[in-house]
Amino acid sequence: MTTPNATHIAVLDDELDITQLLGNYLKTHGFRVSQLHSGRALMDLMARDAPALVLLDLGLPGEDGFVIARQLREHWRCGLVIVTGRGDAVDKVVGLEVGADDYVTKPFDLRELVARVKAVLRRIEGAPAGPAAAAPAPAAPDRLVFERFQLDTGARRLTHPDGHDVPLTSGEFDLLCVLARHPGRVLSRDFLLEQTRGREAGPFDRTIDVQVGRLRKKIEADPEQPQIIRSVRSAGYVFVPQVTSS
DSSP states (O other), rough: OOOOTTEEEEOOOOOOHHHHHHHHHHHHHHHHOOOOOOSSHHHHHHHOOOEEEEEEEEETTTTTTHHHHHHHHHHHEEEEEESSOOOOOOHHHHHTTTTTTTTEEOOOOOOHHHHHHHHHHHHHOOOOSSSSTTHHHOOOOSSSEEEEEEETTTEEEOOTTSOOOOHHHHHHHHHHHHHHHTTTTTEEEHHHHHHHGGGGGOOOOEEEEEEEHHHHHHSSSSTTTOOOOEEEEEEEEEOOSOEOOO
């Protein structure tokens, strides 16, 4: 049953049976759901009642799902999960490059999809990972500073040296936090994937490479010659600059 303060999710798919199936199932898990069938309808919804997360199909008649995804990332902060029949690896990479937090191919298991939705929402909300019964870890610093960037982990905000906010997806933010908390250490892709996606991590570890590439475009002076996040051949990545906390 949906509660008055339920998390709002938008489902965009041109197939009515898909939106109804997803809508009904998500409602049984306590979400408030808007079922949509066009990019224009989604943009109208974003303007008046923006959802916390969007489930987006790429195969919309007469519309480019990647363009819609890019518009979402440019203008709104929300979770984005692509749900599509396009399972080609290139499409997955492009989907992640335009800012999707996850990529699910049809046919899908409803229980798995809801688990992925909840995982993205947890990352957006900054909920702590790990079992509820575990002993609390020492509090991490709220603010990390490197190369005059300020990474506010509590507010989930990255401030550029010139003062403007750097827009990051939830996945990019989580990855940057992990890197900045382990400066000077070579971190494997498996470690980064586990730290950012936990039990929901899948075998598609290209996700980390894509997100590192996006981060470099946003924080490196020259993304082609990175000085902040460097690759270590056959090993992973290392966060180079000194990091201070406050």
